[in-house]
Amino acid sequence: MTTPTTIGTAGTVLEAAGVTMRFGGLTAVRGVDLTVRSGEIVGLIGPNGAGKTTFFNCLTGLYVPTEGTVSYRGTRLSRKPHLVTKAGIARTFQNIRLFANMTVLENTLVGHHTRTKEGLWSALLRGPGFRKAERSSEERALELLEFTGLAAKRDHLARNLPYGEQRKLEIARALASDPGLLLLDEPTAGMNPQETRATQDLVLAIRDQGTAVLVIEHDMRFIFNLCDRVAVLVQGEKLVEGTSEVVQADERVIAAYLGTPFEDAPGAAEAAEVRAAEEARGGAAPGPEDSPPDAASGPAAPEGGAR
Structure with missing residues (x-):
């Protein structure tokens, strides 16, 4: 975790309240609240398919949330991407554009x-x-x-x-x-360790020049070394939010990355129904021991781990 230079000096930059995004019968993001303050770097992590990029798209006007609001410096954002950019939010994408x-x-x-x-x-x-x-x-x-x-x-x-x-x-x-908030979607994807370190230094320099940063990344070392706070999405819902130390110690986060169900987890009831049905057919559902070898990297994955 880094020490912000101007955190809190200008209050809240971004406020997302109850953001939900449905596509037909599929709920990709459900009731997510998130704030980013001036001078802050916030990480957004979660397993593949957790809804992270969909949430970014809701913040930047590419998707219009089914429910909830997104505000920048206290003003409700437009639903048009170019007006969101003009207001002061810029972003990069998973795939180079x-x-x-x-x-x-x-x-x-x-x-x-x-x-x-x-x-x-x-x-x-x-x-x-x-x-x-x-x-x-x-x-x-x-x-x-x-x-x-x-x-x-x-x-x-x-x-x-x-x-x-x-x-x-x-x-x-x-x-x-000239954004006040920069959204980075997997900025180190495909990079070698040297390039990743250079990107970390660049993000810190961006923060030091007065731009708040919200970053999605699968490189957990990058996230935990860089961010002031980290929020975890699982199956479209925010599971936990806190400092790097708090998130790394949370058993629910470890379980989410290992694919192990836990009580009251998003989707846990549905998972239990599937497991019961499979067992009734005589085929036990896979347990933690059946996870792929690199799954154990989880939230404490070393640099260059699974993305």
């Missing part, structure tokens, strides 16, 4: 368009106001490329960057919208 045939600089400039005030006619006529805004945008983009270590590759096509640098470029593009 760069403009492959654009340069590193051009990709970063795209992220800054929500902060420019020039309209279509100004762009077509290229008047003084547009040229000034264009210079300002480029200066900001270059600052961010320097900040993320990509300045030397400003003219390279995004598709030609190594994987780790493509991830950095996604972060630079998100930061170009």
